[in-house]
Amino acid sequence: MNHRPRLKASLISRLVEYCSFLEARRSCTGISPISSGEIAKSLDIDESQIRKDLAAVGVRGTPRVGYRCQEVVRNIRQKLGLDRENLAVIVGAGRLGGALACYGGFENYGLRVIGVFDSDPRKAGTSLAGFVVEPMERLESVVRRAKVSTAVLAVPSGAAAEVAQRLVLVGVRAIWCFAPIRFSAPDDVVVRHQHLSAGLAELAYHLRRKPQSG
Amino acid sequence: MNHRPRLKASLISRLVEYCSFLEARRSCTGISPISSGEIAKSLDIDESQIRKDLAAVGVRGTPRVGYRCQEVVRNIRQKLGLDRENLAVIVGAGRLGGALACYGGFENYGLRVIGVFDSDPRKAGTSLAGFVVEPMERLESVVRRAKVSTAVLAVPSGAAAEVAQRLVLVGVRAIWCFAPIRFSAPDDVVVRHQHLSAGLAELAYHLRRKPQSG
DNA sequence: TAGATTGTTAATCGATTAACAATC
């Protein structure tokens, strides 16, 4: 308990599922308690798994009643640190960068985007999703001054490694990378790759046979 | 062997990694053979795992020499069905839809995007990443006529379930969904969710403690 | 109380890693 038992990625993603399920449910069904069985059925996850996961974030249920939704959501958010505010920048003001700048999901995870950068001098100064695009030369000073902890990498593959290094050097602690490129980073910097290609490959694999043969 | 042993998602994603690693390597190092140890070191995957995976796609290596890169890539692509061409449509011509329409990765997986749709009548007829955006009313006829097998769902969460149902009804067999919404689909339709939120949660979790305390 | 549901331990399952004979 004392030695920070790192949560596994799989557990984190289940916790996120519980959270968004319960938040959506609350707006329909209100705040009545929910049983592990009901969550299990809705999310197609094993019942015991859910009880274990909830125990892991310190939620206690009541036999014959279930769990209090609000408590579950609160504990998960706290355990995952979704309540702490962190600042983020988006590097790359192309279409993907623009899509991400508009993406409403950041706040849900305590991330506040404060700037968008692009290496194309023609883009600097233009407006994107409410942000004024800044030139790459300003990256370091902005990150340092505002103590930005998180960077979203929406640059071409060729540029990703170099940008990542610059970000690490200037103190960024988390990188969300959309380029399909590996690069090294110190152990205390999380790099999370958003592999679009694995998703595509799975689709293609399923499609490899003609319809009727499954 | 005969009863189509479905490849697990985890295996598929490793295979994709091998493939892109070897393709990138070829442009530097040429076509000299590669050992499982070398791949293992580069990708930080266990050596035996790699040998097993390659055996699973029917590649045979040579003791003391290694594997022929070209053969590995060819077999993986064939096993995953990346060579077959499939047609796709993108539904939702917002920023995300636009980013995906530009995304060059589709061809690599045998997918050819042939149309982009949007429910906003003001968008119909406008041009997006080389496509003329079509109104949603045309969705069924285009999908049916061109035998489109794949759909990319880049619509708001509220619309996703309904659009998915329309797509399924008209014969789409694979859905790549970017909205964080669950919906039901027949067993023979693959639905692959691209969970952006799980990635964000992992970053937030890592950031929950102040720098020095790790 | 009776009985549904939790919390948690035990059993199962599958995935990962280790080992090593076969082989080029």
Added chain:
DNA sequence: TAGATTGTTAATCGATTAACAATC
């Protein structure tokens, strides 16, 4: 040949599922 590397089986590890006493 000698020795590095494969192919594959066995051992380990962890994650998932089942079971059931505790409990409200």
